[in-house]
Amino acid sequence: MGLASLPFAGSAAQAQDLSLNANRKIFLDPGHGGHDPGAVGNGLREKDLTLDIAKRTRAILDDHGYQTRMSRTSDVHVDLPDRAAAANAWGAHVFLSIHINAGGGTGFESHREVNATDHTRRFNSTVHRRTIAWMRQTASITDRGTKETNYVVLTHANMSAVLTENLFIDNEANANLLRSPNFRQDIAIGHFYGVDTFFN
Incomplete structure (x- = not known):
């Protein structure tokens, strides 16, 4: 699959969606960076993968008219509270x-803060569902479900906030998928569709 499968074939609907999306601000936060590599395994570093996926997601959102910003666009360290503060x-x-993810598991999961609003729960559910659907076009992916966790970036954000854990870097089969640019593109498309479905 890939970009050819995305909406916008050139139509009045495309112009309408671009107009609607122009006022919607999406903040992307690639985990870790700089002196903090995040999880490491099978020759991969979390900070590199998250930045690549976030940049791919941003490119698709930009193409569909959304306003986007990122907590980092290069290999730098950003403190957790500062990530949410920038979005706020x-x-x-x-x-x-x-x-x-890391720790000996396998598959995809996502997180929202404890006692999240219905708006955030819906955002979480939509992003989760659409992302794993795109992953599963390539391989059989375990659905680890949605979870409630008081991570700093979630609790400090004033808007609906979701954190995705896209497979396990220390699982050889998962790492082999993450190593593929095509699979990382599928993850990005899934994140895009999660956002786009939520709004549209």
Whole structure:
């Protein structure tokens, strides 16, 4: 699949969606960076994968008319509270933090803060459902479900915030998928569709 499968074939609907999306601010947060590599395994580093996926997601959102910003666009360290603070200062409508898991498991999961609003629960559910659907076009992916966790970037964000854990870097089969640019593109498309479905 890939970009050819995305909407916008050139139509009045395309112009309408671009107009609607122009006022929607999406803040993307690639996990870790700089002196903090995040999880490491099978020759991969979380900070590299999350930045690549976030940049791919941003490119698709930009192509569809959304306003986007990122907590980092290069290999630098950003403190956790500062990530949420940047989204708050900008007035983002949603906050999406992208991570890779570790610890001996397998599959995809996503997180929202404890006692999240219905709006955030719906955002979480939509991003989760659409992202794993795109992953599953390539391989059989375990659905680890949605979870409630008081991570700093979630609790400090003033808007609906979700954190995704995109497979396990220390699982060889998962790592082999993450190593593929095509699979990382599918993850990005899934994140895009999660956002786009939520708004549209």
